[in-house]
Amino acid sequence: MTLSAQIALQLGTLELRADLEVKPGELLALLGPNGAGKSTVLRCLAGLAPIDAGRIALDDFVLDDPSTDTFVEPEQRPIGFVFQNYLLFEHMSTLENVAFGLRARKTPKADARRIAGEWLERVGLAEYADQRPRALSGGQAQRAALARALATNPRVLLLDEPLAALDAGTRSTVRRDLRRHLETFDGMRILVTHDPVDAYALADRVAILDGGSIVQVGTLAEVTAHPRSRYVADLVGVNLVAGVVAQGVLTTDAGDHVVIADALPGPSFAVIRPHSIALVREPPVGSSARNTWRGTIAEVDRLGDRVRVGIDGRLPLTAEITVAALEALQLRPGDDVHASVKATDIEVYPA
Amino acid sequence: MLRIHRLLVTAVALLGFLGASCGSDDSGSEATDVPAAGPSVSGDVTVFAATSLTAAFTEIGDAFVVEHPGARVTFNFAASSELVTQIGEGAPADVFASADLSNMAKLTDAGNNAIEPVVFATNLAEIIVAPGNPLGITGVADLADPDLIVVLCAPEVPCGKYAAAIFENAGVTVTPKSLEENVKAVVTKVTLGEADAGIVYQTDVTAAGADAAGVQIPADINVIAEYPIAVTKGAPNADGAQAFVDFVNSEQGQKILASFGFVAP
Amino acid sequence: MSRRRRRGRRVGLPAPVLVLAVMAVVFFALPLIGLLWRAPWSNAWHYLTDDDALTALRLSLICSLWATGLSILFGVPLAWLLARVEFPGRGAVRALCTLSMVLPPVVGGVALFFALGRRGIVGQYLYRWFDFTLPFTTTGVVIAQTFVAMPFLVITVEASLRQLDLRFDDASRTLGASRWYTFRRVTMPAVRPALVAGAVLAWARALGEFGATITFAGNFPGTTQTMPLAVYLSLETNPEEAIVLALLLIAISFAVLVGLRDRWFGRTDRPMAAT
Numbered sequence: 001m002t003l004s005a006q007i008a009l010q011l012g013t014l015e016l017r018a019d020l021e022v023k024p025g026e027l028l029a030l031l032g033p034n035g036a037g038k039s040t041v042l043r044c045l046a047g048l049a050p051i052d053a054g055r056i057a058l059d060d061f062v063l064d065d066p067s068t069d070t071f072v073e074p075e076q077r078p079i080g081f082v083f084q085n086y087l088l089f090e091h092m093s094t095l096e097n098v099a100f101g102l103r104a105r106k107t108p109k110a111d112a113r114r115i116a117g118e119w120l121e122r123v124g125l126a127e128y129a130d131q132r133p134r135a136l137s138g139g140q141a142q143r144a145a146l147a148r149a150l151a152t153n154p155r156v157l158l159l160d161e162p163l164a165a166l167d168a169g170t171r172s173t174v175r176r177d178l179r180r181h182l183e184t185f186d187g188m189r190i191l192v193t194h195d196p197v198d199a200y201a202l203a204d205r206v207a208i209l210d211g212g213s214i215v216q217v218g219t220l221a222e223v224t225a226h227p228r229s230r231y232v233a234d235l236v237g238v239n240l241v242a243g244v245v246a247q248g249v250l251t252t253d254a255g256d257h258v259v260i261a262d263a264l265p266g267p268s269f270a271v272i273r274p275h276s277i278a279l280v281r282e283p284p285v286g287s288s289a290r291n292t293w294r295g296t297i298a299e300v301d302r303l304g305d306r307v308r309v310g311i312d313g314r315l316p317l318t319a320e321i322t323v324a325a326l327e328a329l330q331l332r333p334g335d336d337v338h339a340s341v342k343a344t345d346i347e348v349y350p351a
Numbered sequence: 352m353l354r355i356h357r358l359l360v361t362a363v364a365l366l367g368f369l370g371a372s373c374g375s376d377d378s379g380s381e382a383t384d385v386p387a388a389g390p391s392v393s394g395d396v397t398v399f400a401a402t403s404l405t406a407a408f409t410e411i412g413d414a415f416v417v418e419h420p421g422a423r424v425t426f427n428f429a430a431s432s433e434l435v436t437q438i439g440e441g442a443p444a445d446v447f448a449s450a451d452l453s454n455m456a457k458l459t460d461a462g463n464n465a466i467e468p469v470v471f472a473t474n475l476a477e478i479i480v481a482p483g484n485p486l487g488i489t490g491v492a493d494l495a496d497p498d499l500i501v502v503l504c505a506p507e508v509p510c511g512k513y514a515a516a517i518f519e520n521a522g523v524t525v526t527p528k529s530l531e532e533n534v535k536a537v538v539t540k541v542t543l544g545e546a547d548a549g550i551v552y553q554t555d556v557t558a559a560g561a562d563a564a565g566v567q568i569p570a571d572i573n574v575i576a577e578y579p580i581a582v583t584k585g586a587p588n589a590d591g592a593q594a595f596v597d598f599v600n601s602e603q604g605q606k607i608l609a610s611f612g613f614v615a616p
Numbered sequence: 617m618s619r620r621r622r623r624g625r626r627v628g629l630p631a632p633v634l635v636l637a638v639m640a641v642v643f644f645a646l647p648l649i650g651l652l653w654r655a656p657w658s659n660a661w662h663y664l665t666d667d668d669a670l671t672a673l674r675l676s677l678i679c680s681l682w683a684t685g686l687s688i689l690f691g692v693p694l695a696w697l698l699a700r701v702e703f704p705g706r707g708a709v710r711a712l713c714t715l716s717m718v719l720p721p722v723v724g725g726v727a728l729f730f731a732l733g734r735r736g737i738v739g740q741y742l743y744r745w746f747d748f749t750l751p752f753t754t755t756g757v758v759i760a761q762t763f764v765a766m767p768f769l770v771i772t773v774e775a776s777l778r779q780l781d782l783r784f785d786d787a788s789r790t791l792g793a794s795r796w797y798t799f800r801r802v803t804m805p806a807v808r809p810a811l812v813a814g815a816v817l818a819w820a821r822a823l824g825e826f827g828a829t830i831t832f833a834g835n836f837p838g839t840t841q842t843m844p845l846a847v848y849l850s851l852e853t854n855p856e857e858a859i860v861l862a863l864l865l866i867a868i869s870f871a872v873l874v875g876l877r878d879r880w881f882g883r884t885d886r887p888m889a890a891t
Contacts, residue, residue, distance in 0.1 A: 048786050074789040081790035087783055091805040100801070101791030152792055432852035500752065505835065507853040528752035529834025530841075532849060540834075544735040545751050 003156055003188045006054035007044050016040055016212045020190075022156075027182060027189040029203035031196060033231050036209045038192040039084075042158045045190070046081050047074035058155060075104070080149030082159045086141045088133035094144050095120060095129040101152035119147040123181060138166045139174040146181060157182075159191045163198060175201055196220070196235050208232055226349050228269060239272040239317050245348065256315050259290035263348040274308065276345035277319035280338045281329060289340045293317070297335050300326070311339055393421030396591040397443055399434040400426060401450035401509065401578070402533040403474065403552045407611040408448070414607065415598050422591055430508040430533040431455075438463060438583060445592035448580040448599075450474070450534075450552075451509035455579040468579035471599050472613040475573055476513050477553040478566040479541050488548055488566050491521045502537050502546040505530040510537070513574045514550040520572035538563065552576065554612040577616065651863055656856040663860040671838050672846035673864065676823055679754065679842060683761035683822035684815055691769040691818075692811070696799075698770070699777035710774075714767040724763055725831025732759065733832075756833035757840050761822035768821055769814035776810030777803070816876060820869060 002023050009016040016037040022028050030038045043049040045056060047063065050071055056064040063072045080101075088097050099116035103109060120126050123143040125136075133141060142162055149157060162178060163171050179202050182189060191202060199206050199220055206223050208216040208231060215229040227233040233240035243252040245268045250258040258270050283292060295313025307326045309319045317339055331337065396415075400408050405428045412424040427434065427444070431454040438444050439461060447464075448471070449455040455468045480488050486499070494501050503525070504511035511530065518525055528546065531537045537549040542562040556565035580599055582592040598604050605615060629637070656663075663669060698710050716724050732739040732750045742748045750756040780803065788798040804811075826844040833840040835849070843865050851858040 043786075046786075046790050048790070074786075075792045075794055077790075079790060081787065083783060083787055085783075087781075087787040089784065089788075089802060089805075091808075100788070100793070104788070104791055104793035104797050104801075148791065430852065436852050436855065500749075502752075502834065505849055507849055527836065528839075529836050530849075531835065532830070543729060543733065545729065545733050 001059045001155060001188075003045075003056075003058055003190075005041075005045060005056040007041060007051050007056065008053040009040065009044060009049065009051050011037070011040055011049075014040075014212050018207075018209060018212075018214045020207060020214070022188040022190060024188055025186055027191060027202060027204050029199035029206045030190060030192045030209050031199050031206050032194065032209035034194060037212045038194075038209050039160050041209065042081070042160050042190065042192055045156070046079050046158060047072060047077050078153075078155040080152060080154035080157045082142070082145045082149050082157070082162055084161045085165055086133075086145035088136075088141060088144055088148070090133055092132075093130050094125060094133060094136065097133065097144060098148045098151050101148060105152060116147075116151055119151045120144075122184075123147045137170075139170050139177070142166070142174060143177065143181070146178070150185060154187060156188045156190070157185055159189070161193055162191065163193070163195070178202065226269070227271065228351065233271070237274065237318075239274065239277075241270040241272065241315065242351065243268065243270070248343075250348065252315070254314060256293070258315075258346065259343045260346050260348050261343045264350060267351040268348050269351055271347045271349075272317065272341055273345070274318050274320035276341050277317060278340045279309065279319055279321060279325075279329065279331065280340055281336075283338050284340055287340060288342065290343045291341045291346075293339050295337060295339060297331055297333050297337055299333055300331065311337065391419045391421055392588075392591045392594045393419070394423070394588045394591050396422055396424045396445050396588055396595050398424060398426050398446045398448065398595060399438065399442070399444040400428055400446075400448040401431045401434070402428050402535045403450055403510070403554055404428065404448055404578070405535065406558050407554070407608050407613060410611075411599060411604050411607050414603060415595060418598065419591075419594060422594075424595065430504075432507045432509070433532070443587050444583050445586040445588050446580065446595050447583055448578060449509070450576055450578055451512065452577055452579055453512070454509060455581065458581070458583070463584050464581045466582055466593075468581035469596070469600065470577045470616045471580045471604075472578045472608045473616050474552045474554055474576040474578065474613055476510070476517060476550055476568055476576065477556050478548055478568060479538060479551045479556050479559070479563050480548045480566060481541065481544065482561060482564050484564050484566065486547055490566065491517060491525075491568060491572065492523050494525045494548060494550075495523045497526065500545070500547045501525055501527045502529045502531055502540045502549045503527040504534055504537055504550070505532055508533060509576065510534045510551060513576055516574045517550065517568060517572055520574075552612075557612040578613075648866065651859055651866070655859050655863055659856060660860050663857045664864060666857075668837050668841075669846065669857075669861055669864075672841050672843045672861075673868075675754070675757070675838070675841065676843040676865075677868075679757045679761055680819055680822040680825075682758045683765050684819040686758070686762045687766040687769045687818040687822075688811070688815055691766045691814070692773055694766075695770045695773035695777055699774045713770060716764050717767040717771075721764055721825065721827030721829075722831050723827075725760060725828035728760060728763060728828065728832040732756075751832055752834045752836065752840060754833075754839055757829055757842060760828040760832045761825045764825055764828055765818040765822040768817040769811075772810045772814030772817065773807055776807040780806055812876070816873070819872075823865070823869065 002021060005018070005020045007016060007018045014037055018037070018041050020028065030041060032038055040049060044051050044064070051064050051066060053066055055062065058078070062070050063077055064070065089100065092100070095113060095116050098119050099112040102112035102115055117126070117129060120129055123146060125140060125143055125147070128136060128140065133144065136144060163175055166174055175198065182202060191198065193199060203220065205218065206220045207214050208223060208229055210229045210231045216223050216232060223232060224236045227236055227238065227240050230240060241250065241252060241258055243250045243258070245260065245263050245265050248260060250260055250268060250270050260270060278289070293313060293315045295311040295317070297309055298312040299310040301308040302323065305323055306320055307323055309321060309331065311317045311319060319339055398408065398412070408426060412426060415424055416422055431449040431451060434447060435454045435457050438447060438458060447455070447458060458464050459468065478488060478491065478494070480486065488494070493499070503514050506512060506515060529540070531540065534551050534555055537551050538555050538559055540546040541549050542559055553565065556563060580596055582589065582596055586592045609615065694713060698706065729751070730736050732742070734740065734743050734749050734751070739750065742750070750759055784802055784806070785798050788802045793801070824844055826848065829840070829842060830845055835841050835845050843861060847858050847861045847865070850861065
């Protein structure tokens with residue numbers, strides 16, 4: 001049973017277009033900057049937001065299809081949802097929270113409570129069964145929310161930033177626990193996060209959602225090896241230039257040129273690693289580096305012995321030099337500077 | 352600090368004594384001759400009067416001010432029983448005009464009247480019905496019909512007492528649907544069409560004009576409502592109060608009362 | 617040192633504020649004390665066991681409870697509509713439904729006349745077709761009381777519904793609960809403190825209702841003479857009796873208000889509020 005979704009939705013100024021496919025047993029992480037529409041994708045899958053066009057289906061069970069006027073209400077979908085702030089019902093005990101879904105689906109009260117009790121055991125919260133959610137810590141509440149979502153035996157589990165509400169200290173412990181619990185679930189799992197570490201630790205595959213569209217899909221290694229969006233480039237910490245390659249030169253939309261070494265013609269991405277960039281005060285004369293761009297220093301960030309220098313200009317770049325070099329050149333924000341890169345130091349791949 | 356404290360207390364006490372001894376002039380002054388159309392009075396005159404006197408007294412008030420340009424008359428119309436309670440609790444009335452003798456008696460017994468009350472008008476009770484008398488009510492006996500919606504004044508209110516006396520005279524038992532707290536409320540219920548009939552004063556029927564019709568009650572079972580008027584003891588404006596009472600009893604005042612249907616005593 | 621701290625513990629309120637607060641308490645206590653002082657304790661029992669008084673009391677309690685029940689039955693859905701459903705003219709509808717809170721009660725009574733009286737817009741048909749009239753009936757009393765009391769409940773519950781986080785509804789539905797089940801087991805329990813507070817306010821308002829009742833329903837012992845009416849009328853003939861009846865009404869209201877535990881009104885930290 002595969003979850004396949006083609007979502008097209010206009011949400012205010014955001015135009016969301018996302019195509020996903022998740023197989024049973026697979027955990028897909030939706031990664032991207034805030035405002036990209038990640039949570040909206042989950043809401044569409046859960047039925048909390050109808051799509052404008054497209055189709056969401058679990059194999060033959062169509063959940064949402066505007067062209068045939070099909071829409072299955074959230075309560076009819078075999079989907080479990082763990083919300084960002086857990087949203088445990090505060091007027092019930094933890095046990096009653098976990099049993100809520102079962103009782104809503106007409107399971108007799110005694111059975112529901114028994115099953116809920118088993119789930120609490122499984123996530124290690126048995127002793128909090130009769131306490132209100134108020135009494136639970138962040139990590140405990142997350143486990144309770146997970147148990148509550150899984151108790152109804154859904155086919156798909158959706159998690160919206162499950163670790164965002166936790167402080168940094170507890171996050172790694174809870175992440176480990178979450179991984180353990182998620183592994184016991186054999187359905188499809190989609191996790192939304194803005195933290196790549198979550199994706200790294202928990203996901204099989206990653207889909208990068210940026211500005212309403214999915215720009216990259218693959219394992220995290222694949223995605224970070226060949227960034228195809230500014231977001232991933234920033235994640236990895238490299239400079240990304242997009243353009244069209246022709247006769248050894250990549251030309252950006254703005255008309256800037258990047259001289260490169262052996263690449264196939266056509267739309268491509270060029271990755272310039274910060275440590276490959278040399279900074280010079282005067283334009284270099286007689287240098288083998290084929291690329292020199294002019295810019296102004298925007299910011300200077302020290303990281304131990306290295307310095308990251310942000311350069312504004314026609315081609316914005318981040319360069320990495322040593323502290324000694326910084327001091328020798330006396331570079332300050334606002335100074336004019338030339339960035340120089342060898343063509344052989346630039347990696348290019350098709351878009 | 353204590354000395355100043357004591358000084359202050361003494362000063363306040365002294366002032367208090369002085370204030371109390373100055374007090375009201377009324378108890379000390381002599382009763383002067385009050386001519387029929389005496390010198391012009393001024394100031395506020397507060398008149399507490401029974402509801403049934405509303406229209407008549409308002410016109411009398413206007414005429415009074417013409418005679419005494421420096422004066423201003425304020426009225427408080429309500430059920431006589433309520434007015435008696437208010438005066439008893441210290442309401443600042445100069446004049447009290449009641450719709451029956453017993454309420455005035457309550458005031459006199461409590462020693463709240465400055466002079467002997469004088470009956471200045473009488474009124475008769477009448478059955479009030481919808482315009483044109485659609486249900487064809489002929490007399491008090493018809494009011495006993497249980498299908499009829501009859502409203503009366505509450506027994507504590509003068510017109511309620513009169514109604515009870517009339518029913519006793521006629522030997523009928525009437526079960527009203529509501530006991531209103533003043534006679535105007537009975538009129539309103541009938542003119543609005545909520546009630547079929549009620550017992551009010553004939554002056555009220557006249558005042559209702561085209562909105563209601565009346566059915567006369569035979570003199571042998573009807574009661575005569577006597578309206579006494581008096582100046583209250585401790586009236587803030589005793590001269591003005593007396594002038595008003597005199598005006599009500601004067602030819603002009605009596606003419607106005609007659610025009611509204613009141614009968615001379 | 618800790619002992620001195622405990623003994624000299626401050627109330628925690630700045631002095632001027634405290635003074636004003638105390639003055640407010642005195643302001644409320646004084647009339648009650650006045651009543652207690654003038655009460656004819658020797659005759660009190662006689663007045664309390666008077667048939668008319670007990671009838672008026674029973675009528676007041678029955679009518680006010682009915683009015684509260686109706687206020688809940690109709691008021692909660694109305695509050696829901698005003699809080700959750702966006703429709704054109706919502707502000708006007710809200711103002712209309714809470715109008716009777718600012719209307720002088722007598723005006724309300726007169727207005728009810730013109731709607732439900734024998735010649736009223738709707739009332740005339742009730743009379744013509746079903747021979748049914750509302751004025752001068754106990755039902756009329758309940759109607760008058762409901763008219764003035766319901767807005768209190770609507771306002772309280774609507775405010776509470778507005779600040780509920782809607783995402784709890786989402787969570788409930790993803791767990792498989794229908795809209796009705798969500799309303800029953802998630803929304804209603806969350807607004808329960810506001811519902812209780814609103815119901816108490818409505819009940820108190822209904823119990824004390826005078827102007828609309830006497831204008832619309834009339835005044836007759838056993839049918840429409842509620843306690844406030846009885847007190848008002850007895851004030852004219854027998855102020856002592858009026859005082860005793862008034863104290864009785866106060867005692868009952870006081871008992872109810874004190875008996876309602878703080879807990880039922882909810883904790884001071886708002887549960888399930890939208891953050």
